Amino acid sequence: MAIVLHNSLTRRKEPLVTVQPGKVGMYVCGVTVYDRSHLGHAKSAINFDLIVRWLRYRGYEVKHVTNFTDVDDKIIARANEMGIDPLMLSSDMIREYERDMHKLKVKKADVYPKASETMPEIIAMVKGLVDKGFAYESHESVYFSVKKAVEYGKLSGQSLDQMVAGARIEVDEEKHDPMDFALWKAAKPGEIAWDSPWGKGRPGWHIECSAMCLKHIGPTVDIHGGGTDLVFPHHENEILQSEAYNGKQFTKYWMHNGMLTIGEEKMSKSLKNFFTIQDILAKYKPEVVRFFVLNATYSAPLVFDEDSLEESRKALEKLNNAYDAALSTLDKAKGDDDASRLCDEAWKKVEERLDDDFSSREAIATMFDFARETNRLIGDSRLSKKGAENVVQTFDRFNSIFDVLIKERQTFVTVPESAGTRDEVTVVRTGLSLDNVTKEELADDGRVKVWVEERSRARKTKDFAYADQIRKRLAELGIEIQDTKEGAGWKRK
């Protein structure tokens, strides 16, 4: 019953015990908005979307906060190139992000704080850190002094000595220690800047998250999420700042999602090997993208390629077919199995698996078993009306968490075979011409029905060549015909 989750901080699975019983304060690092979001960002958002949904399903009152970094070097650089205001660029990109997320059916966070709108809190925190002796001012910038930190590297396992030994650290005469990091950066001439006790400037990267967590959740957040690429230094530094400032544990459970990779390489904006969410959605349905992401372990890297997406498409189709089958059985079920045991057991298993570190992939595997059982019941006409309802309800429940099935999709419409005489067939045929059928004409369901009937008549008279021609032609025009026990059926693809 209790939820168990993998904590990156302790590197083991732990039962979820929140600061306040029944409530979860959750902060997930959002994006730096200087460009359109890519599929990697979608993965992160979808992974945490499932986690939030599951926590809520389990009765937790979740406050989900995701930030937008709308002030940073890259945004400023890009905006300068374009000759526009940095905040203009970032607000445009935020709008794009929101649109993408909406399409991907990612539930909105409760708060989307922006760095630019959190300045008073950021400055207060920086000032507090200086006052407490954890930070120092240097040339109108403020740096966090890593030497003052009690527990450096508790999340990433990095130690200061090794870091320095590993070199590749730029020398900066403004810093007392090469590993010190900026809390506040003095503005360069012409840059966007805010007033502060140290002069005009803007926040360092890490401080905004610390300030936002404190402002919107409190000194201790229950779950803090983000990509594995943020573990060091971003999350490590957040811990240093927040714990120095608040004197309390900053995050109870750290959760890190694995990177989306292209081949062996991480998909990233800087490597320029990315597909934007919009690129992908032009070719694949949002449900397929969600399925692709959720049919993997959130914490592991996920390799992206078109073949995998295609495989996801097919697999999801299979699941949706079973759902469709159950839906269309609702009003014609005549068996006596109410499937209650099947449904109860399947759903119980889904719950167990999601309770265990949100194992969405395992839950999906359960649903495939469930789909197979469902298909068998329907195939043997054993499902009762109540049974069909139960099955549909189970799929609905699953879908309320995963959002990958499409309910109102076009299901197969069966056209009863009317035994036409040879004469009738001839008459009808004279009015129909395969060569002239158009897509527009077939937009009319009645017209499609005429063709399906026509094909059925042809089959009846063993004119299979003609029947196959009809099926082929209609398929080209987006109408799929399948023969079932109840007669020929069709749907739009």
Place this chain on the structure above:
RNA sequence: GCCGGGGUGACAGAGCGGCCAUGUGGCGGACUGCAGAUCCGCAUACAGGAGUUCAAAUCUCCUCCCCGGCCCCA
């Protein structure tokens, strides 16, 4: 160099002491005029070596490979 994660059948990818993962693909069968959908069945597994155990893909040790992080990043 340091920190972390891995090596499972054709492929993707779970499991992490004994029990069918699951999906895609392949093969055979049922149903079909054919196709599709669906069902049934089959095959190819746990990197290598040593050890612990009644029992190991799962625990221990060693070896060999791979990936991510250490500037920005979800």
